[in-house]
Amino acid sequence: MLWPHKDLLCISQLTNEEVLHVFRTARRFAEINARPIKKVPTLKGRTVILFFVEPSTRTKTSFDIAGKRLSADTYSLSASASSLRKGENLKDSALTLQAMHPDALVLRHPQSGAAEFLAQRLSCSVINAGDGWHAHPTQALLDGFTLCEIWGEDMTGKKILIVGDIAHSRVARSDVLLFTMLGARVRLCAPKTLLPSGVNTWPVDVVSDLTSACEGMDAVICLRLQLERQQAGLLPDLREYARHFGLNAARLRKANPGVRVMHPGPMNRGVEIDAALADAEQSLILEQVSAGVATRMALLFLYLTRKDQPAEA
Amino acid sequence: MAGPDLIVRNVSWQDDMVDVWLGGGRILRFAPLGEKAEECALIDGRGALLLPGLIDAHVHLREPGFEYKEDIASGLTAAAGGGFRAVLAMANTKPVNDSAAVTRFMLEQAADTHPFGPRLYPVGALSKNLAGQELAPLAELAEAGCKALSNDGVPVANADLFRRALEYASDLGLPVIDHCEDPHLAAGASMNEGRLSGLMGLKGQPVAAESLHVARDILLAQYLNLPVHLAHISCRQSVELIAWAKARDVRVTAETCPHYLLWTEEMVKGFNTLAKVNPPLRRMDDVEALRQAVREGIIDILVTDHAPHADHEKETPMDEAPGGISGLDTALSLSWTLVQRGILSAEDLCRLWAHRPAEIFALPSGNLTPGDPASFILFDTDATWTVTPQAMRSKGKNTPCLGQDLPGRVRLNVVDGHVVFQDAIVS
Incomplete structure (x- = not known):
């Protein structure tokens, strides 16, 4: 070509x-x-x-x-x-x-x-x-390539959850476009303060509770939480954020067997992703690099x- | 009665072709075509439409301080060519127009460069240095020649200060113009908040940033039984609040701009900084509400919010670009597109651009009856022109209609009997 x-x-x-x-x-x-x-x-x-x-x-x-x-x-x-x-x-x-x-x-x-x-x-x-x-776009393409190497080129029927600060994330915007194009279903999970305006018109479903959001997922992408979001008044504190929107092994058990965990980096271990989970065998974080x-x-x-x-x- | 000193022949007036006889700065009479008069100056109007000279109650002429964007000379030249007989110039200059010295300087610049008009009426700052902390010396500003007071550009967050400003200004008989914007809801926004801002990854300004302050001002005006004038209204929510207020005889008046009647947020697609303006272009539903509001008089007047910027300032990514559209050159042509599409009538334009602004800001009337000041324009509705940087007289070429063909051209602008602009076509 x-x-x-x-x-x-x-x-x-x-x-x-x-x-x-x-x-x-x-x-x-x-x-x-x-x-x-x-x-x-x-x-x-x-x-x-x-x-x-x-x-x-x-x-x-x-x-x-x-x-x-x-x-x-x-x-x-x-x-x-x-x-x-x-x-x-x-x-x-x-x-x-x-x-x-x-x-x-x-x-x-x-x-x-x-x-x-x-x-x-x-x-x-x-x-x-x-x-x-x-x-x-290059992050989305590398995310897509990483998953294609595991799932094959046809992502039809695969379900991908993106969790975290969607509103301020160029990665989330590009990932949604790419995964949707490849046939996957995308779900978003974030507090309303971190969702983009007009998200109801996106080709995604939005679930506010992370544990239920994980149900039926084949991959979960955690986004980095920029610490200045708290100063901007978008969330009360990091501890509360981690408790409700931090991905951990217990929540991940609701997902499909063989679920993969991704993160575009750099990670805040213990905030958006459990420290041990980042190194677990489900993790594709280094494969992404x-x-x-x-x-x-x-x-x-x-x-x-x-x-x-x-x-x- | 003395004879005419100028006759403008062959103009279209109230569905008739007539000659206009002028003398002593006033309209003497509308005479049948070709009626003989004593020796005097003649201009052939070539059948163009006679309209009252327009008033733009909201412009930024940038002088003193930002002369690279615009100065009083270039701004008034653009106003003359755009069909305006008067402009009200906002106070966000450098230094801010919060003292008699700045007001007098502006008036002198206008008198030096455009002694016969268009008239410049300075708008004094409501608060010192527009900082929203303490009242500016409002009586001093009134004495120096300010025709209104406003914190335009830097909305007053403090409702108590705004209340005191309304009270103090009312003793001076000066209208207060409020730029309605909640500074926290609007902080850092580059466009309207909605589906498009979400997709483009830009910080959006919700309509409530405006309507919240509209509601505040209306409630204060009602409580104090004092007038307030609301600047550049951009959305349906604000229109509905103003309608609510007018139904209760609250002394509120309001303005909007041609760009809010014509364009939506879709204009910023492709990160088009020329369509970045504050308040931002909204959605079609807001445009429709505004069109109905100007037809029905819920919104009283049209203004340009002429906000010239230098090319290099707009040639940046969105966040960095200053908001604002250069409007004096295109205002009447853009308004005429609304007449062509049946949204407004020519009579609506006279009301919105001339009669109501004269009432609200207590300026000389321009009703064009014999004996009135001879302030009128000839507008050639058959002409079209292409909006190019060269065709614009303002230093600010920042308009999203750059490159478009627009209908109608001002051929002649007469202020108090003096020709302040004349196209070569009419001679």
């Missing part, structure tokens, strides 16, 4: 077939990642800029490793080191980076829509590595060898 897209901004851009193509490509790269020598020359000479305006270690490292394993040259730029701290606006930063002729720009930004903003202005590929509360590298290799490969990519000189 010649990749038809310039940018990856949101899961809603992709078709079911394109998502499965990402997974199949990721599977090939996962094999490379299992070799003693993990580097292939596929993207030699390509430049990838990792522009992270919001702190992130794991996503940035994941993209960095993915690029380097494909022999692309990767350069990191973080908010603290960038001119944004000196008052430069996003448009000027982006045009400056563009003038350095990267082939792809991977953007993490605290504002929803920032990736689309750059994509409209830059000729290179823009890969959204998380924009505000809006979208985190490995899948992340393979998925991002697949994405860099597809976007940098896309249909309208200029031919080699």
Whole structure:
């Protein structure tokens, strides 16, 4: 498949077939990642800029490793080191980076829509590595890839619960789009203060009690609770949150046999997920990290060898 | 009676084609087409529609302090070309218009750059530095020439301070304009709260952020039996509260803007910062309630809430972009689209844009009867124009209708007998 897209901004851009193509490509790269020598020359000479305006270690490292394993040259730029701290606006930063002729720009930004903003202005590929509360498509694709490796490509009939701060979660928004597209049924569990407005129009069901929400589930994804939500008055305290919305083994017994537990990280052990459960055999949390590298290799490969990519000189 | 010093020939007035004779800054008479007069200036109106000069009771002209967005000269030029005979300019300048010095400065800038109009009427700050803590020197502001008082831009959270402002302002005979917004419910919002904000991952502003303050103001006005004017109403809940108040003879008046009568939150799709405005564009149900309210007079007047910003300020992600739509250049054309669609009549426009604002803010009337001040415009309803940065006279090019074709063009704007804007087509 010649990749038809310039940018990856949101899961809603992709078709079911394109998502499965990402997974199949990721599977090939996962094999490379299992070799003693993990580097292939596929993207030699390509430049990838990792522009992270919001702190992130794991996503940035994941993209960095993915690029380097494909022999692309990767350069990191973080908010603290960038001119944004000196008052430069996003448009000027982006045009400056563009003038350095990267082939792809991977953007993490605290504002929803920032990736689309750059994509409209830059000729290179823009890969959204998380924009505000809006979208985190590479996380959703790696979550989907992780589950596909266990369940197979057809998720019809599978039931996935996402529990936690849905309102402020770009992961939840992208996961809902992706899992629904793949045929799974998605359920959300959160206090009303952490549910997005208009959630009743989403293709999901919402259950406010976590124990009943776990019933019949094949996978449970816990979301990180940002500690500032308490300061914003959205919940009384962490202890109460953990008691009502923390996933533990007892609650998980209501789920289907073979249920899997996932977390996009970084975890607050003992808050949204029981400390021991994170390490239990149901947990796919470390598989997600490995899948992340393979998925991002697949994405860099597809976007940098896309249909309208200029031919080699 | 002295002869005319200007005749505007061939204009459409009350379903008739007539000549308008002007003298001494007043309308002398509507004469049959081509009637001979002594030597005087002539303008051929080419059949355009005669309307009273419009009043915009809610603009931000940004001077002093933000001249890169707009200044009094450019704002009044846009007003002249947009068909306005007067504008009321809000106080959120830098420094804030909370002293006679700033008020006088604004009036001087207007007199220097547009000595014959459009008129600038400053709106004084309700609280010192708009901080919502202490009353500004309201009597000083009134004496210096402010025609109304408002904390627009920074809503007054403290109901007691707002109550005292209503009382104190009533002794001065100045209307109080309230920007109705609960600062906590509205904090950090980039758009209307609802399905779309949830999908886009943007913080939304619930309609209750506005209607809660509308209810507060209505209840205070009823309790004190004092007038209050509610700015830029955007939603059905507020309309229903205002209807409730008017049915009980509470002394409340209200305004809305063309953008709330035409557009919904769908305009912000694709993270379109040009459609970011405060209060935010709402849903179709709100638009329909507002249309009915302006037809029935529940909402008294139309205003632009002209909020010019520099291009680079709007060319950012949503959260960072300032709210506001530049409105003076497009207001009448956008209003005319409502006439074309049968939602409003031309008479409604005269009431909403000229007669009622003159009553509420005690400005000279512009009823266009002989003897009245000669303040009128010629509006060519057959023309269309494309909204481009070049076609806009305001420094602020920030409108979501950029690139659209709009109906109707102002050809002539006369304020108190002086031509303040004339299109080359009418000569």
